[in-house]
Amino acid sequence: MAAAAAAASRTLLYSSHSKIFFFPFTNCSRKLHRPIINKNPIFVPLRCLQSAQQNASTTHDPMRSRSSVVDILEERGLLESITSDNLRSISTTSTLKAYCGFDPTAESLHLGNLLGIIVLSWFQRCGHKAVALIGGATARIGDPSGKSLERPELDADTLEKNTQGITKVITRILHMNSISNVNGNDNHLNSSSFFVVMNNYDWWKEVRLLDFLKQVGRFARVGTMMGKESVKKRLESDQGMSYTEFTYQLLQGYDFLHLYQNEGINVQIGGSDQWGNITAGTELIRKILQPDGDVAFGLTFPLLLKSDGTKFGKSEDGAIWLSPSLLSPYKFYQYFFSVPDADVIRFLKILTFLDMEEIVELEKEMNRPGYTPNTAQRRLAEQVTLFVHGEDGLNEALKATEALRPGAETKLDWKTFEGIAEDVPSCSLASDQVLNVSLIDLSVSSGLLDSKSGARRLLKQGGLYLNNSRVDSETKRIEPQDIVDGKVLLLSAGKKNKVIVRIT
Numbered sequence: 001m002a003a004a005a006a007a008a009s010r011t012l013l014y015s016s017h018s019k020i021f022f023f024p025f026t027n028c029s030r031k032l033h034r035p036i037i038n039k040n041p042i043f044v045p046l047r048c049l050q051s052a053q054q055n056a057s058t059t060h061d062p063m064r065s066r067s068s069v070v071d072i073l074e075e076r077g078l079l080e081s082i083t084s085d086n087l088r089s090i091s092t093t094s095t096l097k098a099y100c101g102f103d104p105t106a107e108s109l110h111l112g113n114l115l116g117i118i119v120l121s122w123f124q125r126c127g128h129k130a131v132a133l134i135g136g137a138t139a140r141i142g143d144p145s146g147k148s149l150e151r152p153e154l155d156a157d158t159l160e161k162n163t164q165g166i167t168k169v170i171t172r173i174l175h176m177n178s179i180s181n182v183n184g185n186d187n188h189l190n191s192s193s194f195f196v197v198m199n200n201y202d203w204w205k206e207v208r209l210l211d212f213l214k215q216v217g218r219f220a221r222v223g224t225m226m227g228k229e230s231v232k233k234r235l236e237s238d239q240g241m242s243y244t245e246f247t248y249q250l251l252q253g254y255d256f257l258h259l260y261q262n263e264g265i266n267v268q269i270g271g272s273d274q275w276g277n278i279t280a281g282t283e284l285i286r287k288i289l290q291p292d293g294d295v296a297f298g299l300t301f302p303l304l305l306k307s308d309g310t311k312f313g314k315s316e317d318g319a320i321w322l323s324p325s326l327l328s329p330y331k332f333y334q335y336f337f338s339v340p341d342a343d344v345i346r347f348l349k350i351l352t353f354l355d356m357e358e359i360v361e362l363e364k365e366m367n368r369p370g371y372t373p374n375t376a377q378r379r380l381a382e383q384v385t386l387f388v389h390g391e392d393g394l395n396e397a398l399k400a401t402e403a404l405r406p407g408a409e410t411k412l413d414w415k416t417f418e419g420i421a422e423d424v425p426s427c428s429l430a431s432d433q434v435l436n437v438s439l440i441d442l443s444v445s446s447g448l449l450d451s452k453s454g455a456r457r458l459l460k461q462g463g464l465y466l467n468n469s470r471v472d473s474e475t476k477r478i479e480p481q482d483i484v485d486g487k488v489l490l491l492s493a494g495k496k497n498k499v500i501v502r503i504t
């Protein structure tokens, strides 16, 4: 903890207008710390452009030969496409600067978005730099990729709230994981792990339409823009597409150009639905800056799909949110603990940083007789919860899991009840409706079961629990010592169905 606090004190957090930058104090280049401010962001002085190009494409570090981050991503099932295969070799000899953008269209990121954070973290682990970009400007336009309908416009308050929410999630995860590296918990990471959170509204608010059309628009071919998947699909639909959403790809394209020129960022990553937007950026860089050879790269990863083939997303029902205020670490943990056997190995490769050898070994174990069910799921749930919610979140999840396990030895106390309260249905009853009342009656009045006959049947089958202890006697009545700290008790029907009864 002390080391974590010391590392945290080495960070500088400052906010500028609506955005927050987060810069760990590390030995990385000053250029990334302090973006060059251009009065007119479209024009970039030649001197700065040259140094950005050098910075972006030739930051050689001959002393250090790394594993290729591209090969690692491919091995783990995290690579869909790259704009040039040269990225493989360049990534072993140069320090790359990779960014992934997230539009603040919800208050939190979700499991699908986690892939972008994980890929950024792989770049860090291989010695590269990571930048998370909040799309404060692009969210005002709305990305048509993968959407069959025009996105609803977001008002300024919602945008601000969402921006704060997702900035918090990203900084928390990347910060926690950078610190754990600095402490040496992970061999792949070292004190030069580095990340920045930026907001594209900071440059878009300065861009003037006429400058943009003159300097950038001229290089964007309408035919190419129309050929993008996101546009083709929408044009075939009844609703068609607004000019505003049609321009989205150019906005994201310009972001890459801007980040390349001003920050030396030379890789953009995203889910496979982002291919059209990412290549809009590499094309603009190629056409406007006319560099010699490959200097800016795009890399996409496959979309994480549910077993029914639909994408994990914020718009879908029951999103797996990364913010603990929208989904508790306990529920988050439980989600991964319940992943079907058919998915667990794929998820371990994609969503954790465990060595491939361990994952392959777990896969073999699953097929051996005597395998303890859910061993792989437990490892997955632990690792993903640790990455997203840190040690405290994982402990909270494990404690709640244990407390809610029927037959668990854990003594239930008031604090444990508080920890699980959000995740378990509850009811409030007056003390005379509980004390001295038969357990069978209470099972019905608390809403745990529908009928007394059902409660009796369950009790006979050994499935009725009071404070995690199985009850065998049909005549059991609630006594004062059954009420934890004089305030609550927990009733369970089988493994999953539970009710907290609060005494008013």
Ligand SMILES: Nc1ncnc2c1ncn2[C@@H]1O[C@H](COP(=O)(O)OP(=O)(O)OP(=O)(O)O)[C@@H](O)[C@H]1O
Pocket (backbone or CB within 6 Å): 101, 102, 103, 105, 110, 111, 112, 113, 115, 116, 143, 269, 270, 271, 272, 273, 274, 301, 302, 303, 304, 305, 311, 312, 313, 314, 315, 316
């Ligand atoms: N299921 C997913 N698997 C992998 N990547 C995803 C998934 N969902 C979103 N992403 C990626 O996360 C980044 C941000 O995407 P975006 O903000 O559009 O999320 P979204 O949930 O798809 O939004 P919406 O539901 O509003 O379409 C993009 O790089 C996108 O490809």
Ligand SMILES: N[C@@H](Cc1ccc(O)cc1)C(=O)O
Pocket (backbone or CB within 6 Å): 100, 101, 102, 103, 133, 134, 135, 138, 143, 200, 251, 252, 253, 255, 256, 274, 277
């Ligand atoms: N278009 C991305 C977000 C993004 C925004 C700006 C960028 O420069 C890059 C990515 C998405 O949907 O979610």
